[in-house]
Amino acid sequence: MTENTFSKxxxxxxxxxxxxxxxxxxxxxxxxxxxxxxQSGARVLSALKAFSMWNLAxxxxxxxxxxxxxxxxxxxxxxxxxxxxxxxxxxxxSAADLDELLPIADHLVFNSFGQWKRFxxxxxxxxxxxxxxxxGLRINPEHSEGTTPIYDPCAPGSRLGITRAQxxxxxxxxISGLHFHTLCEQDVPPLKRTLEAVEAGFADVLPHMQWxxxxxxxxxTEPGYQVEELIQLIKDFAARYDVQVYLEPxxxxxxxxxxxxxxxxxIIPTDYQQTILDISATCHMPDTLEMPYRPHVLxxxxxxxxxxxxxxxxxxxxxxxxxxxxxxxxxxHIGDRLxxxxxxxxxxxxxxxxxxxxxxxxxxxxxxxDELQIVRQFGYEDFKNRLS
Numbered sequence: 001m002t003e004n005t006f007s008k009x010x011x012x013x014x015x016x017x018x019x020x021x022x023x024x025x026x027x028x029x030x031x032x033x034x035x036x037x038x039q040s041g042a043r044v045l046s047a048l049k050a051f052s053m054w055n056l057a058x059x060x061x062x063x064x065x066x067x068x069x070x071x072x073x074x075x076x077x078x079x080x081x082x083x084x085x086x087x088x089x090x091x092x093x094s095a096a097d098l099d100e101l102l103p104i105a106d107h108l109v110f111n112s113f114g115q116w117k118r119f120x121x122x123x124x125x126x127x128x129x130x131x132x133x134x135x136g137l138r139i140n141p142e143h144s145e146g147t148t149p150i151y152d153p154c155a156p157g158s159r160l161g162i163t164r165a166q167x168x169x170x171x172x173x174x175i176s177g178l179h180f181h182t183l184c185e186q187d188v189p190p191l192k193r194t195l196e197a198v199e200a201g202f203a204d205v206l207p208h209m210q211w212x213x214x215x216x217x218x219x220x221t222e223p224g225y226q227v228e229e230l231i232q233l234i235k236d237f238a239a240r241y242d243v244q245v246y247l248e249p250x251x252x253x254x255x256x257x258x259x260x261x262x263x264x265x266x267i268i269p270t271d272y273q274q275t276i277l278d279i280s281a282t283c284h285m286p287d288t289l290e291m292p293y294r295p296h297v298l299x300x301x302x303x304x305x306x307x308x309x310x311x312x313x314x315x316x317x318x319x320x321x322x323x324x325x326x327x328x329x330x331x332x333h334i335g336d337r338l339x340x341x342x343x344x345x346x347x348x349x350x351x352x353x354x355x356x357x358x359x360x361x362x363x364x365x366x367x368x369x370d371e372l373q374i375v376r377q378f379g380y381e382d383f384k385n386r387l388s
Contacts, residue, residue: 005367006259006298011337013372016263017279017360021344024367025257026056029221030063033252036220036227037065040234042245045087047216048074050250050345055364055375057081060253068216068248072100079104087213087248089138089179091159093119102126102133109136109179109213111160113168120174127174134211136177137162143197145182145190148291154182164201176210177243178202183217185251188226188233191218195237206241213246220252251345258344259298260284260360264336265315272311272325275332280314281323283357285340285347288323296341300326308332316355353383 005022014020037044043065054077066084069075078086088101089109098119101108108123110116116137127133140161146152153160161180182194191214199206206212214234219225238245260279268274281288288295303309306327314321323340332338351359359378365371 006339006341008367009259009339009365011261011339014261014363014374015361015377016261016337017277017284017358018261018363018374019258019343019348019360020261020363020365021053021056021254021258022365022367023056023059026254026344027059027063029253029255029257030060032221032227033249034063036231036234036247040231040245041238042234042247043085045085045246045248046082046253047248047250048078049349050216051254052077052349053254053344053362053364053375054081055362055373064253066106072097075101075104087246095119098122103130106132107134107136107177107211107213109138109177111138112162113137113166113171116175117171124174134176135174136179136211136213137175138179138181139163139167139198139202141180141182141194141197141201143182143194145186145194146184148184150290151184167202167205169205172205172208177212178205178209179213179215181215181217183215185219186217187219187222187224188229191230192233195233206243209241209243211244211246212237212241213248216248216250218247218249218252219255220247220249221255222252254344256342258342258348260340260343260347262338262340264332264334264338266334267310267332273309275310275312276315277312277323277338278315279340279360280316280318280354280357281321282314282316282318283352283354284314284360285323285343286350286352287346289320294324295343297326298339298341300328300338303327312338314357316357318354353386356383358383 033044045066045068046060046064047068049070061083067078067082068087075088085106087107088105091111123135138161140163144154234245262277262279266276303325306329308331309327311325312323361377362375364373
C-alpha cells in the first residue's frame with residue numbers, strides 16, 4: 001500500500017530530511033483494528049512507544065479505545081491529546097513517577113511484586129478518590145516467540161514480567177488484571193501458543209481477574225494476517241475466564257503508512273560507491289543497526305540486481321553509520337531524493353541528535369486528496385534545549 005501511494009508523492013514538496021505520513025493509510029489500519037474490537041469485544045489501545053505523532057490523535061481517537069504508555073511523558077501525551085483510556089506499564093516506577101501517574105492513568109501495570117507492595121497504598125488512596133483506577137501485574141509466561149533476542153521479553157534472564165516461580169498469590173488484593181507481552185511483528189499462531197502457555201502457568205490466577213492485556217506485537221493490519229481467527233481467539237478466551245481483553249498494537253497502527261525522504265549530499269567513487277545522505281542510521285533509523293534490518297528504498301533492488309550499486313550511509317562520524325547496499329536502474333546524483341519505506345512506526349520515535357544532526361521534519365499527507373501539511377521542522381534550539 002505504501003509504495004502504491006508514495007509512488008505518487010512529489011518529494012520536492014517537503015524539506016529534506018522529512019518523515020511523511022499518509023493519513024489515508026493510518027485510517028485504513030485503524031479501521032481494521034476497530035473491526036477487531038467491534039467483533040471480538042476487545043478494547044484496542046494505541047501503543048505510543050511505536051507511534052506518537054499526536055497531530056493524528058483526533059483520527060486515532062475516532063477508532064481506538066485509548067493509549068498505552070511506557071512512562072510519565074507518554075501517559076501525559078495520551079491524556080492530553082487522545083481520548084479514551086490511558087494504560088501505563090514500566091519496568092520500574094519511582095515515587096515521583098507515581099505522583100504524576102496516579103491522577104491520569106486508568107490502568108497501572110507493575111513489573112514486580114516488590115514494586116506493587118511499595119506503591120499499593122498510594123494506589124488504594126487514589127482508588128478511594130477515583131474507583132476507576134485499576135492495578136495489574138505483568139507476567140512472564142516463559143514462552144519465547146521472538147526471533148531476535150534483543151526484542152524477546154521472555155528470553156532467559158528477562159527483567160520483564162513475573163514468572164510463575166516469583167508469583168505471590170497471597171499478595172493479589174487490589175490487583176484486577178494481568179498483562180503479558182511475547183510477540184514482535186507476528187500473527188495469530190504465536191499468540192495462540194502464548195495463550196496456551198499463559199493458561200498453563202497461571203490457570204489458578206486467571207479466574208480471579210477482571211481483565212487481561214495481550215500486549216503488543218500483533219501485526220493485525222499486515223496483509224494476510226488472520227483477522228477472523230484473532231477475533232475468535234479473543235472471544236473464546238474472554239468467555240472462558242469472564243475477562244475484558246485488551247490489545248495494545250503499535251506497529252499495526254502505522255505500518256505501511258510513512259516514509260523518510262532524504263537527499264544525497266555526496267557520492268565517493270570507491271569500490272562501494274559510498275553515498276552520503278542527509279540522514280543517519282544511528283540518528284534516524286537506529287533499528288538498522290540494533291536489530292538489524294534493511295529498510296526498503298523505493299525504486300531500488302538488492303545489491304547487484306540492477307545496473308548501479310551504491311552503499312548508502314549517514315553523515316555522522318560513526319564509521320558504522322551505514323544503512324546498506326542498494327542497486328538502481330539509473331545512476332544516482334548529488335541532490336537526488338531517496339525515499340525509505342515504512343518509517344512511521346518506531347523509527348520516528350527513536351530519532352536522536354547525535355553529532356548535532358538535525359531531526360527530520362514531520363509532514364502529514366493524504367493520498368486521497370493530495371493535501372500536505374508540514375507539521376514540524378526542527379532546528380538548533382531543539383538540539384540545544386536537550387542539553388545543558
